[in-house]
Protein backbone atom coordinates (compact mmCIF):
# COMPACT_ATOMS: atom_id res chain seq x y z
CA UNK A 234 0.00 0.00 0.00
CA UNK A 235 1.24 3.50 -0.74
CA UNK A 236 1.17 6.34 1.80
CA UNK A 237 -2.16 7.66 0.55
CA UNK A 238 -3.82 4.26 0.86
CA UNK A 239 -2.39 3.79 4.34
CA UNK A 240 -3.58 7.29 5.29
CA UNK A 241 -7.10 6.52 4.11
CA UNK A 242 -7.12 3.11 5.76
CA UNK A 243 -5.50 3.72 9.15
CA UNK A 244 -5.75 7.42 9.93
CA UNK A 245 -9.32 8.13 11.04
CA UNK A 246 -10.91 10.47 8.54
CA UNK A 247 -13.00 13.59 9.10
CA UNK A 248 -14.55 13.81 5.65
CA UNK A 249 -14.87 11.69 2.52
CA UNK A 250 -12.72 14.18 0.62
CA UNK A 251 -9.56 15.15 2.56
CA UNK A 252 -7.06 17.37 0.72
CA UNK A 253 -4.70 14.39 1.01
CA UNK A 254 -1.46 16.20 0.18
CA UNK A 255 1.64 14.55 1.58
CA UNK A 256 3.78 17.39 2.87
CA UNK A 257 7.34 16.47 3.79
CA UNK A 258 8.72 19.90 4.69
CA UNK A 259 7.47 23.33 5.65
CA UNK A 260 9.50 26.52 5.83
CA UNK A 261 8.25 30.08 6.15
CA UNK A 262 5.34 30.49 3.72
CA UNK A 263 6.21 27.37 1.68
CA UNK A 264 5.16 23.77 1.94
CA UNK A 265 6.86 20.99 -0.04
CA UNK A 266 5.21 17.71 -0.99
CA UNK A 267 6.63 14.22 -1.37
CA UNK A 268 7.35 14.87 -5.06
CA UNK A 269 9.35 18.00 -4.29
CA UNK A 270 6.54 20.30 -5.45
CA UNK A 271 6.43 23.69 -3.76
CA UNK A 272 3.26 25.39 -2.50
CA UNK A 273 2.58 28.93 -1.32
CA UNK A 274 0.57 28.39 1.83
CA UNK A 275 -2.43 30.71 1.95
CA UNK A 276 -4.02 28.69 4.76
CA UNK A 277 -1.28 28.86 7.40
CA UNK A 278 -2.63 25.73 9.10
CA UNK A 279 -5.88 27.70 9.66
CA UNK A 280 -4.35 30.77 11.32
CA UNK A 281 -1.70 28.82 13.22
CA UNK A 282 1.50 29.64 11.32
CA UNK A 283 1.21 33.42 11.78
CA UNK A 284 4.99 33.91 11.91
CA UNK A 285 5.58 31.23 9.24
CA UNK A 286 6.35 27.55 9.45
CA UNK A 287 9.38 26.41 11.45
CA UNK A 288 10.54 29.86 12.48
CA UNK A 289 14.22 29.51 13.54
CA UNK A 290 13.47 31.13 16.92
CA UNK A 291 10.71 28.62 17.58
CA UNK A 292 12.86 25.67 16.54
CA UNK A 293 15.71 26.85 18.80
CA UNK A 294 13.33 27.28 21.76
CA UNK A 295 11.90 23.80 21.21
CA UNK A 296 15.37 22.29 21.00
CA UNK A 297 16.44 24.06 24.20
CA UNK A 298 13.37 22.80 26.06
CA UNK A 299 13.89 19.25 24.73
CA UNK A 300 17.25 19.27 26.47
CA UNK A 301 15.68 20.35 29.77
CA UNK A 302 12.44 18.39 30.22
CA UNK A 303 9.27 17.28 28.45
CA UNK A 304 6.19 16.42 30.51
CA UNK A 305 7.09 16.22 34.18
CA UNK A 306 3.81 16.63 36.08
CA UNK A 307 0.14 17.44 35.49
CA UNK A 308 -0.69 21.10 34.90
CA UNK A 309 -0.58 23.45 37.86
CA UNK A 310 1.56 21.51 40.35
CA UNK A 311 5.17 22.26 39.48
CA UNK A 312 6.71 25.61 38.64
CA UNK A 313 7.51 25.09 34.98
CA UNK A 314 9.50 28.01 33.71
CA UNK A 315 8.18 27.97 30.09
CA UNK A 316 4.62 28.34 31.46
CA UNK A 317 5.58 31.05 33.93
CA UNK A 318 7.51 33.09 31.36
CA UNK A 319 4.85 32.79 28.69
CA UNK A 320 1.99 33.62 31.07
CA UNK A 321 3.94 36.73 32.14
CA UNK A 322 4.63 37.76 28.52
CA UNK A 323 0.96 37.34 27.60
CA UNK A 324 -0.17 39.30 30.68
CA UNK A 325 2.28 42.08 29.85
CA UNK A 326 0.56 42.50 26.47
CA UNK A 327 -3.01 42.31 27.72
CA UNK A 328 -5.20 44.72 29.68
CA UNK A 329 -4.55 44.62 33.44
CA UNK A 330 -7.67 42.53 34.15
CA UNK A 331 -6.44 39.68 31.93
CA UNK A 332 -3.56 38.58 34.10
CA UNK A 333 -4.08 34.89 34.89
CA UNK A 334 -3.50 32.32 32.17
CA UNK A 335 -4.94 28.80 32.33
CA UNK A 336 -3.11 26.81 29.65
CA UNK A 337 -4.88 24.01 27.79
CA UNK A 338 -3.98 21.73 24.88
CA UNK A 339 -6.41 23.15 22.33
CA UNK A 340 -8.88 25.89 21.52
CA UNK A 341 -11.91 23.77 22.34
CA UNK A 342 -10.49 23.00 25.78
CA UNK A 343 -10.06 26.72 26.38
CA UNK A 344 -13.75 27.15 25.53
CA UNK A 345 -14.71 24.35 27.93
CA UNK A 346 -12.65 25.79 30.77
CA UNK A 347 -14.01 29.29 30.26
CA UNK A 348 -17.63 28.12 30.35
CA UNK A 349 -17.00 26.21 33.57
CA UNK A 350 -15.28 29.26 35.05
CA UNK A 351 -18.21 31.52 34.10
CA UNK A 352 -20.68 29.17 35.80
CA UNK A 353 -18.65 29.16 39.01
CA UNK A 354 -18.01 32.91 39.06
CA UNK A 355 -21.63 33.93 38.38
CA UNK A 356 -23.47 31.03 39.99
CA UNK A 357 -25.62 31.00 36.87
CA UNK A 358 -26.06 28.32 34.22
CA UNK A 359 -27.44 29.91 31.05
CA UNK A 360 -25.13 30.62 28.12
CA UNK A 361 -25.58 32.78 25.04
CA UNK A 362 -23.65 32.29 21.83
CA UNK A 363 -24.12 33.34 18.23
CA UNK A 364 -25.44 31.91 15.01
CA UNK A 365 -22.67 30.92 12.60
CA UNK A 366 -20.01 30.90 15.30
CA UNK A 367 -17.45 28.12 15.58
CA UNK A 368 -15.87 27.26 18.92
CA UNK A 369 -14.69 23.65 18.61
CA UNK A 370 -15.82 20.05 18.47
CA UNK A 371 -15.91 18.87 22.09
CA UNK A 372 -19.44 18.51 23.43
CA UNK A 373 -19.50 21.79 25.37
CA UNK A 374 -17.98 23.77 22.53
CA UNK A 375 -20.24 22.00 20.05
CA UNK A 376 -23.25 23.01 22.16
CA UNK A 377 -22.47 26.69 21.60
CA UNK A 378 -21.50 26.63 17.94
CA UNK A 379 -23.97 28.43 15.73
CA UNK A 380 -24.98 25.71 13.30
CA UNK A 381 -27.95 23.45 13.84
CA UNK A 382 -26.59 21.07 11.19
CA UNK A 383 -23.43 20.32 13.18
CA UNK A 384 -25.12 20.29 16.59
CA UNK A 385 -28.11 18.20 15.70
CA UNK A 386 -26.34 14.91 15.09
CA UNK A 387 -24.83 14.83 18.57
CA UNK A 388 -27.71 15.65 20.91
CA UNK A 389 -28.25 15.75 23.82
CA UNK A 390 -25.82 18.62 24.29
CA UNK A 391 -25.42 21.24 27.04
CA UNK A 392 -28.77 22.58 28.23
CA UNK A 393 -29.44 26.29 28.69
CA UNK A 394 -27.71 27.55 25.57
CA UNK A 395 -29.36 30.14 23.30
CA UNK A 396 -27.99 30.98 19.88
CA UNK A 397 -28.78 34.51 18.85
CA UNK A 398 -28.06 36.72 15.83
CA UNK A 399 -24.52 38.12 15.67
CA UNK A 400 -24.11 41.87 15.27
CA UNK A 401 -27.81 42.41 16.09
CA UNK A 402 -28.82 44.99 18.69
CA UNK A 403 -32.12 43.22 19.21
CA UNK A 404 -30.30 40.02 20.14
CA UNK A 405 -28.66 41.81 23.06
CA UNK A 406 -32.07 41.80 24.81
CA UNK A 407 -31.50 38.08 25.46
CA UNK A 408 -28.67 38.96 27.82
CA UNK A 409 -30.28 39.06 31.25
CA UNK A 410 -29.32 38.46 34.86
CA UNK A 411 -29.87 34.74 34.30
CA UNK A 412 -26.95 34.53 31.89
CA UNK A 413 -23.60 33.19 33.09
CA UNK A 414 -21.70 34.16 29.97
CA UNK A 415 -21.90 35.33 26.40
CA UNK A 416 -19.39 33.64 24.12
CA UNK A 417 -18.56 35.47 20.90
CA UNK A 418 -15.87 35.38 18.29
CA UNK A 419 -14.42 38.87 18.03
CA UNK A 420 -14.73 38.42 14.26
CA UNK A 421 -16.69 35.42 13.05
CA UNK A 422 -14.14 33.28 11.27
CA UNK A 423 -15.84 30.22 9.82
CA UNK A 424 -18.86 32.28 8.81
CA UNK A 425 -16.50 33.78 6.20
CA UNK A 426 -15.00 36.72 8.15
CA UNK A 427 -17.98 38.60 9.52
CA UNK A 428 -16.87 41.78 11.25
CA UNK A 429 -19.30 43.27 13.78
CA UNK A 430 -19.79 47.01 14.08
CA UNK A 431 -17.90 48.95 16.68
CA UNK A 432 -21.15 50.14 18.23
CA UNK A 433 -22.47 46.61 18.51
CA UNK A 434 -19.34 45.33 20.21
CA UNK A 435 -19.48 48.18 22.67
CA UNK A 436 -23.19 47.61 23.30
CA UNK A 437 -22.48 43.91 23.86
CA UNK A 438 -19.79 44.78 26.40
CA UNK A 439 -22.13 47.26 28.13
CA UNK A 440 -25.03 44.81 28.30
CA UNK A 441 -22.80 42.11 29.80
CA UNK A 442 -21.49 44.53 32.42
CA UNK A 443 -25.03 45.69 33.29
CA UNK A 444 -26.37 42.17 33.74
CA UNK A 445 -23.28 40.58 35.27
CA UNK A 446 -22.96 38.11 32.40
CA UNK A 447 -19.30 37.45 31.64
CA UNK A 448 -18.15 38.38 28.16
CA UNK A 449 -15.98 35.63 26.72
CA UNK A 450 -14.22 36.57 23.49
CA UNK A 451 -12.94 33.75 21.34
CA UNK A 452 -9.74 35.01 19.72
CA UNK A 453 -8.55 31.59 18.72
CA UNK A 454 -8.36 32.75 15.10
CA UNK A 455 -8.19 36.52 15.54
CA UNK A 456 -5.28 36.46 17.98
CA UNK A 457 -1.60 37.06 17.37
CA UNK A 458 -1.80 39.73 14.73
CA UNK A 459 -4.13 38.15 12.20
CA UNK A 460 -6.27 41.30 12.21
CA UNK A 461 -3.35 43.75 12.15
CA UNK A 462 -3.44 44.34 15.91
CA UNK A 463 -2.15 41.84 18.43
CA UNK A 464 -5.70 41.10 19.65
CA UNK A 465 -8.90 41.56 17.68
CA UNK A 466 -10.73 43.22 20.58
CA UNK A 467 -8.31 46.15 20.41
CA UNK A 468 -10.10 47.29 17.24
CA UNK A 469 -13.32 47.71 19.21
CA UNK A 470 -11.97 49.39 22.30
CA UNK A 471 -13.43 46.82 24.68
CA UNK A 472 -11.98 44.28 27.09
CA UNK A 473 -13.52 40.83 27.58
CA UNK A 474 -13.86 39.22 31.00
CA UNK A 475 -12.35 36.02 29.66
CA UNK A 476 -10.16 35.73 26.59
CA UNK A 477 -9.79 32.49 24.63
CA UNK A 478 -6.60 31.73 22.71
CA UNK A 479 -5.36 28.80 20.67
CA UNK A 480 -3.97 28.14 17.18
CA UNK A 481 -1.03 30.61 16.81
CA UNK A 482 -0.57 30.65 20.61
CA UNK A 483 1.76 27.64 20.41
CA UNK A 484 3.88 28.78 17.45
CA UNK A 485 3.00 25.53 15.65
CA UNK A 486 2.77 23.36 18.78
CA UNK A 487 -0.56 22.42 20.42
CA UNK A 488 -1.56 25.02 23.00
CA UNK A 489 -4.68 26.86 24.08
CA UNK A 490 -5.53 29.16 26.96
CA UNK A 491 -8.33 30.93 28.74
CA UNK A 492 -7.27 34.11 30.44
CA UNK A 493 -9.09 36.11 33.11
CA UNK A 494 -8.46 38.13 36.23
CA UNK A 495 -6.66 36.18 38.94
CA UNK A 496 -9.41 36.81 41.50
CA UNK A 497 -11.91 35.21 39.15
CA UNK A 498 -9.62 32.34 38.21
CA UNK A 499 -9.08 31.51 41.89
CA UNK A 500 -12.58 30.00 42.11
CA UNK A 501 -11.24 27.00 40.21
CA UNK A 502 -8.99 26.13 43.14
CA UNK A 503 -11.79 25.23 45.57
CA UNK A 504 -15.22 23.59 45.91
CA UNK A 505 -14.29 21.26 44.34
CA UNK A 506 -10.55 21.42 44.66
CA UNK A 507 -8.95 20.31 41.37
CA UNK A 508 -12.28 20.90 39.62
CA UNK A 509 -10.58 21.79 36.36
CA UNK A 510 -7.37 19.94 35.61
CA UNK A 511 -5.40 18.72 32.63
CA UNK A 512 -2.42 16.41 32.21
CA UNK A 513 -0.76 18.02 29.22
CA UNK A 514 -2.25 21.54 29.17
CA UNK A 515 0.56 24.10 28.93
CA UNK A 516 3.10 21.50 27.81
CA UNK A 517 6.55 22.98 28.43
CA UNK A 518 7.66 22.49 24.83
CA UNK A 519 4.47 24.16 23.52
CA UNK A 520 4.90 27.09 25.91
CA UNK A 521 8.56 27.53 24.95
CA UNK A 522 7.59 27.45 21.26
CA UNK A 523 4.67 29.84 21.74
CA UNK A 524 6.76 32.32 23.66
CA UNK A 525 9.42 32.29 20.93
CA UNK A 526 6.69 32.84 18.32
CA UNK A 527 5.21 35.80 20.16
CA UNK A 528 8.68 37.27 20.68
CA UNK A 529 9.40 36.94 16.94
CA UNK A 530 6.09 38.62 16.13
CA UNK A 531 7.29 41.70 18.05
CA UNK A 532 11.00 41.60 17.21
CA UNK A 533 10.41 41.35 13.49
CA UNK A 534 7.75 44.06 13.39
CA UNK A 535 5.42 41.63 11.65
CA UNK A 536 2.27 43.45 12.73
CA UNK A 537 3.31 46.69 11.08
CA UNK A 538 3.01 45.24 7.56
CA UNK A 539 -0.27 43.35 7.93
CA UNK A 540 -2.48 46.17 6.67
CA UNK A 541 -0.27 46.93 3.68
CA UNK A 542 -0.16 43.25 2.65
CA UNK A 543 -3.93 42.92 2.99
CA UNK A 544 -4.41 46.00 0.79
CA UNK A 545 -2.10 44.52 -1.83
CA UNK A 546 -4.12 41.29 -1.89
CA UNK A 547 -7.37 43.26 -2.22
CA UNK A 548 -6.04 45.42 -5.04
CA UNK A 549 -4.92 42.33 -6.97
CA UNK A 550 -7.95 40.14 -6.35
CA UNK A 551 -10.42 41.97 -8.51
CA UNK A 552 -12.32 39.70 -10.88
CA UNK A 553 -15.86 39.57 -12.20
CA UNK A 554 -16.36 36.11 -10.66
CA UNK A 555 -15.48 37.37 -7.16
CA UNK A 556 -18.85 38.57 -5.86
CA UNK A 557 -17.50 40.18 -2.72
CA UNK A 558 -14.36 40.34 -0.61
CA UNK A 559 -14.63 40.54 3.14
CA UNK A 560 -11.43 41.04 5.06
CA UNK A 561 -10.03 42.02 8.40
CA UNK A 562 -6.27 42.25 8.52
CA UNK A 563 -4.40 39.62 6.54
CA UNK A 564 -7.47 37.47 6.45
CA UNK A 565 -9.68 37.49 3.39
CA UNK A 566 -12.86 35.80 2.31
CA UNK A 567 -13.58 35.81 -1.43
CA UNK A 568 -17.20 35.10 -2.16
CA UNK A 569 -18.25 33.09 -5.24
CA UNK A 570 -21.63 32.14 -6.66
CA UNK A 571 -21.41 28.55 -5.37
CA UNK A 572 -19.35 25.97 -3.53
CA UNK A 573 -18.75 24.25 -6.89
CA UNK A 574 -17.03 27.34 -8.34
CA UNK A 575 -15.00 27.73 -5.16
CA UNK A 576 -14.02 24.05 -5.00
CA UNK A 577 -12.94 24.01 -8.63
CA UNK A 578 -10.79 27.06 -7.98
CA UNK A 579 -9.27 25.50 -4.84
CA UNK A 580 -8.48 22.23 -6.61
CA UNK A 581 -6.86 24.02 -9.54
CA UNK A 582 -4.94 26.32 -7.19
CA UNK A 583 -3.46 23.26 -5.50
CA UNK A 584 -2.39 21.86 -8.86
CA UNK A 585 -0.78 25.25 -9.57
CA UNK A 586 1.03 25.31 -6.18
CA UNK A 587 -1.25 27.65 -4.23
CA UNK A 588 -2.86 26.26 -1.07
CA UNK A 589 -6.20 27.73 -0.06
CA UNK A 590 -9.51 26.38 1.20
CA UNK A 591 -13.07 27.30 2.14
CA UNK A 592 -14.81 28.22 5.39
CA UNK A 593 -16.80 25.72 7.44
CA UNK A 594 -20.03 27.77 7.39
CA UNK A 595 -19.39 29.59 4.10
CA UNK A 596 -18.44 26.94 1.58
CA UNK A 597 -18.79 29.37 -1.34
CA UNK A 598 -16.06 31.60 0.13
CA UNK A 599 -12.33 31.16 -0.39
CA UNK A 600 -10.18 31.48 2.72
CA UNK A 601 -6.94 33.44 2.48
CA UNK A 602 -5.10 33.48 5.82
CA UNK A 603 -1.43 33.12 4.99
CA UNK A 604 1.47 33.38 7.39
CA UNK A 605 1.75 37.11 8.16
CA UNK A 606 5.34 37.06 6.86
CA UNK A 607 4.18 36.41 3.29
CA UNK A 608 6.21 38.55 0.86
CA UNK A 609 4.90 41.02 -1.70
CA UNK A 610 6.20 38.73 -4.44
CA UNK A 611 4.32 35.74 -3.02
CA UNK A 612 1.13 37.80 -2.73
CA UNK A 613 1.47 38.90 -6.37
CA UNK A 614 2.19 35.36 -7.55
CA UNK A 615 -0.71 33.79 -5.62
CA UNK A 616 -3.16 36.50 -6.73
CA UNK A 617 -2.05 36.15 -10.35
CA UNK A 618 -2.65 32.39 -10.27
CA UNK A 619 -6.10 32.83 -8.67
CA UNK A 620 -7.11 35.40 -11.31
CA UNK A 621 -5.72 33.31 -14.15
CA UNK A 622 -7.68 30.25 -13.00
CA UNK A 623 -10.86 32.33 -12.69
CA UNK A 624 -10.33 33.58 -16.26
Ligand code: PLP
Pocket residue numbers: 279339340341342344367368369370418422451452453454479480489
Ligand atom coordinates in the same frame (compact mmCIF):
# COMPACT_ATOMS: atom_id res chain seq x y z
N1 PLP B 1 -12.66 28.78 18.19
C1 PLP B 1 -12.41 29.16 16.93
C2 PLP B 1 -12.79 30.55 16.49
C3 PLP B 1 -11.80 28.28 16.04
O1 PLP B 1 -11.58 28.67 14.77
C4 PLP B 1 -11.44 26.99 16.49
C5 PLP B 1 -10.83 26.02 15.56
O2 PLP B 1 -10.87 26.15 14.36
C6 PLP B 1 -11.73 26.63 17.81
C7 PLP B 1 -12.33 27.55 18.63
C8 PLP B 1 -11.38 25.26 18.33
O3 PLP B 1 -10.01 25.10 18.43
P1 PLP B 1 -9.36 23.64 18.39
O4 PLP B 1 -9.55 23.09 17.03
O5 PLP B 1 -7.91 23.87 18.75
O6 PLP B 1 -10.05 22.84 19.43
